[in-house]
Amino acid sequence: MAQQDTEQQRARASADSAVLPVDDEGFVIDTEDCEGREAAYRERGTSRPITVVGNPVLHRECRDVTEFDDDLARLVDDMFASQRTAEGVGLAANQIGVDLKVFVYDCPDDDNNRHVGVVCNPVIQELPAELRRLDDSNEGCLSVPTAYAALARPDYAVVTGQDEKGNPIRVRGTGYFARCLQHETDHLYGSLYIDRLSKRERKEALRQMAEGTPRYPTVPND
Numbered sequence: 001m002a003q004q005d006t007e008q009q010r011a012r013a014s015a016d017s018a019v020l021p022v023d024d025e026g027f028v029i030d031t032e033d034c035e036g037r038e039a040a041y042r043e044r045g046t047s048r049p050i051t052v053v054g055n056p057v058l059h060r061e062c063r064d065v066t067e068f069d070d071d072l073a074r075l076v077d078d079m080f081a082s083q084r085t086a087e088g089v090g091l092a093a094n095q096i097g098v099d100l101k102v103f104v105y106d107c108p109d110d111d112n113n114r115h116v117g118v119v120c121n122p123v124i125q126e127l128p129a130e131l132r133r134l135d136d137s138n139e140g141c142l143s144v145p146t147a148y149a150a151l152a153r154p155d156y157a158v159v160t161g162q163d164e165k166g167n168p169i170r171v172r173g174t175g176y177f178a179r180c181l182q183h184e185t186d187h188l189y190g191s192l193y194i195d196r197l198s199k200r201e202r203k204e205a206l207r208q209m210a211e212g213t214p215r216y217p218t219v220p221n222d
């Protein structure tokens with residue numbers, strides 16, 4: 001009985017939180033009730049340790065999501081729980097060892113608006129030249145713990161994909177959130193931000209990682 005209640009609650013809560021409203025331009029509105037939505041996912045989920053650079057699952061393209069079922073809902077819940085434990089602003093499925101194209105985010109934008117959401121099968125859209133301005137802020141990654149490096153990326157991003165129910169979605173972001181959308185999509189194609197650095201900067205980031213101690217559980221590499 002208790003089990004069934006939990007299942008029903010899960011089904012109800014995930015049905016409520018999965019489908020976001022859309023604005024006039026067709027972009028999801030992912031800024032409303034962030035606190036409640038993030039908490040609902042996280043509280044249903046179980047936090048899992050984070051994979052780190054060198055783990056093969058991070059260095060190859062993940063599989064497309066084709067089944068938008070309860071297993072996917074549970075994965076998304078676990079990803080929100082893990083993201084919170086690691087104090088991340090975005091998390092890709094392969095960062096908890098799952099070979100599927102899904103990422104979650106809980107990230108502020110340029111105007112300090114909080115965005116919370118889920119994207120399956122993300123594709124970054126090419127920007128028209130007039131929207132392409134590079135920002136060279138610092139970037140870090142839960143899978144390269146304790147390291148940071150400046151990396152130039154466009155300060156605006158649009159991602160197309162699907163929500164966890166399989167509905168087509170478009171997400172856009174500015175500032176740090178634009179960086180997050182690009183960073184998480186890269187993960188699902190097997191690329192880490194340090195792969196975009198110069199050889200010297202990459203080495204420096206790996207040195208920082210070797211000298212630091214992560215503040216959250218990680219999966220040891222063989």
Ligand SMILES: [Zn+2]
Nearest residue numbers: 140141142143
């Ligand atoms: Zn990352």
